[in-house]
Amino acid sequence: MPVLRGAVTFSRFRVEPAKEAPSDIKRWLTRGLKSHAFEPIDRRSEEERAVGFVELENADSSEFPTSRLFYGEYALFAFRIDTIKVPAAAMKAEMTKWASAFEKENDRPPSRAEKNTFKAEVRQMLRNRATPRTALLDVSWNLKSNEMQIWATSRKVVDEICIALENALSLKFTGLTPSDVARTTGIDEKSLGPTAELIGMDLPASAVEEVSRVEA
Numbered sequence: 001m002p003v004l005r006g007a008v009t010f011s012r013f014r015v016e017p018a019k020e021a022p023s024d025i026k027r028w029l030t031r032g033l034k035s036h037a038f039e040p041i042d043r044r045s046e047e048e049r050a051v052g053f054v055e056l057e058n059a060d061s062s063e064f065p066t067s068r069l070f071y072g073e074y075a076l077f078a079f080r081i082d083t084i085k086v087p088a089a090a091m092k093a094e095m096t097k098w099a100s101a102f103e104k105e106n107d108r109p110p111s112r113a114e115k116n117t118f119k120a121e122v123r124q125m126l127r128n129r130a131t132p133r134t135a136l137l138d139v140s141w142n143l144k145s146n147e148m149q150i151w152a153t154s155r156k157v158v159d160e161i162c163i164a165l166e167n168a169l170s171l172k173f174t175g176l177t178p179s180d181v182a183r184t185t186g187i188d189e190k191s192l193g194p195t196a197e198l199i200g201m202d203l204p205a206s207a208v209e210e211v212s213r214v215e216a
Helices: 025-035 087-106 110-128 155-169 177-187 205-214
Strands: 012-019 048-055 076-085 132-142 147-150 171-175
Touching: 012 155, 025 155, 048 132, 076 155, 087 110, 132 155, 147 155, 155 171
Parallel strands: none
Antiparallel strands: 012 147, 012 171, 048 076, 076 132, 132 147
């Protein structure tokens, strides 16, 4: 959990309610996170992915009691992503083994319908055995300054978390990267690039002579 330890890589935003600010911030936030809490993948379904909010220090809990959600002026929680996939190699190996045994027992290869029926059974068996792959992305929200940090490197994942929070809490996000700030304040992004002096271009003749003298 990068909020408490680990690498420091995050996206930063200013957030505010899209509608009228709630009178009870803590209750509003707790209810919103619970409404989009993480639920495990149903292995009987076709879903390969499940997402939702969980407690920062307990990825299996989404109760969000005050003592585990609020830390001073901060709200700390996590976004959990579980994925489960049946390996193609495992599926192929099981089908090959079954087809060989079927042909030996019945003196004929299995029909397409028989293959499809067994394929569904094998897939379910392998889904039941598979261990979901879990990713936890931490969220740090300063309720006093209205600044939020999402501890993720993937732009796609950051956007997914923002959309989940918009749906859960009706929030409005404003990016706080230099390019975002420039865009919202009307500054031309080109002016954010390095100057000629910084990268060593268009130096005065006197400066060039001085550099040559030092190198010599």
